[in-house]
Amino acid sequence: MRAFILLFISTTLLFATAYDQGKKLYFEKGCNGCHGFSAGGTNLYPPLAFRRKEFLTYKLKLLRSKQGNTQLSQMMIPFAMALTDTQIDALTTFLSDYHEKSKKSYVPDNSNTGGGSS
Numbered sequence: 001m002r003a004f005i006l007l008f009i010s011t012t013l014l015f016a017t018a019y020d021q022g023k024k025l026y027f028e029k030g031c032n033g034c035h036g037f038s039a040g041g042t043n044l045y046p047p048l049a050f051r052r053k054e055f056l057t058y059k060l061k062l063l064r065s066k067q068g069n070t071q072l073s074q075m076m077i078p079f080a081m082a083l084t085d086t087q088i089d090a091l092t093t094f095l096s097d098y099h100e101k102s103k104k105s106y107v108p109d110n111s112n113t114g115g116g117s118s
């Protein structure tokens with residue numbers, strides 16, 4: 001029982017840490033410059049908050065390997081290339097689990113379609 005509780009506490013702490021690290025990275029790496037302060041996307045750039053971790057991870061790794069299917073991908077590739085696996089994990093934890101206070105006008109986008117068309 002005690003072991004179980006300890007395990008629970010440590011996983012919770014680990015989770016909180018990954019979230020906070022992801023949040024820090026989001027601003028440090030300038031992701032907010034294109035994807036917005038609340039990760040809700042701006043007209044050209046896809047929203048990231050509330051989207052599935054698996055999807056975000058898949059996309060970031062694809063872009064990191066310089067593969068993208070739109071012209072806009074070229075813009076994102078250098079940013080993805082600057083990320084390590086650990087950073088991708090932290091960022092996607094933060095984005096998928098997003099629970100920051102946001103402005104009233106903010107509407108979460110739960111679509112899982114790729115952003116941008118050319």
Ligand code: HEC
Binds near residue numbers: 035057
């Ligand atoms: C210079 C602007 C810019 C910056 C800075 C930027 N991105 Fe992007 N990002 C884009 C564009 C444009 C796309 C769409 C690419 C495409 O259509 O393939 C994109 C796509 C994505 C996607 C895939 C989403 C989807 O719907 O396909 C993820 C995830 C992502 N960015 C995460 C990040 C993270 C994390 C950072 C910070 C490390 C970041 N981006 C910084 C422009 C940017």
